[in-house]
Amino acid sequence: QVQLVESGGGLVLAGGSLKLSCAASGRTSSIRAMGWCRQAPGKEREFVTAINWIAGYTYSADSVKGRFTISRDNAKNLVLLQMNSLKPEDTAVYYCTADPRRRRDLNNTDYHYWGQGTQVTVSS
Numbered sequence: 270q271v272q273l274v275e276s277g278g279g280l281v282l283a284g285g286s287l288k289l290s291c292a293a294s295g296r297t298s299s300i301r302a303m304g305w306c307r308q309a310p311g312k313e314r315e316f317v318t319a320i321n322w323i324a325g326y327t328y329s330a331d332s333v334k335g336r337f338t339i340s341r342d343n344a345k346n347l348v349l350l351q352m353n354s355l356k357p358e359d360t361a362v363y364y365c366t367a368d369p370r371r372r373r374d375l376n377n378t379d380y381h382y383w384g385q386g387t388q389v390t391v392s393s
Contacts, residue, residue, distance in 0.1 A: 270295050271300065273292070273384035275384045276291075276292075277387065282391070283392065301371060301372050314378050317363070321372055328376050357393055
C-alpha cells in the first residue's frame, strides 16, 4: 500500500557528505513514522534514524548523532537524510522505512514498509 523509493546514494570520501531522499507513494495518509535503516556487509540491519510523521520528533542511533539529520516534507511525502562527516563504517545499503501504526519507540528495525535500498560507500 506504501511504496518507498530511495535516491542519492553513491561513493564519497571519508569526511564528506551525502544527502539521501526517499519518496513515498500509495496510501501515504497512513504513514505515522518514517526513517532509515542500514545494513553493512556481514552485519545485521540496524536502525539509523527516524521521524514521527505528524509531530516531527526525531530519533537517531548513537553512532550517527551529531552527523546525520533527518527531515521530512509531509506535503510532498518525502523524507531526507543529510549525512555529514561520513566514516568508512557508514558504508552500507541504506533503506528508507515507514510504519502505519507506530508514532514512538522507533529506535529499531520493526518497520512495515521498506524501500529497495541505496548503496552508500565511504572510502578512506
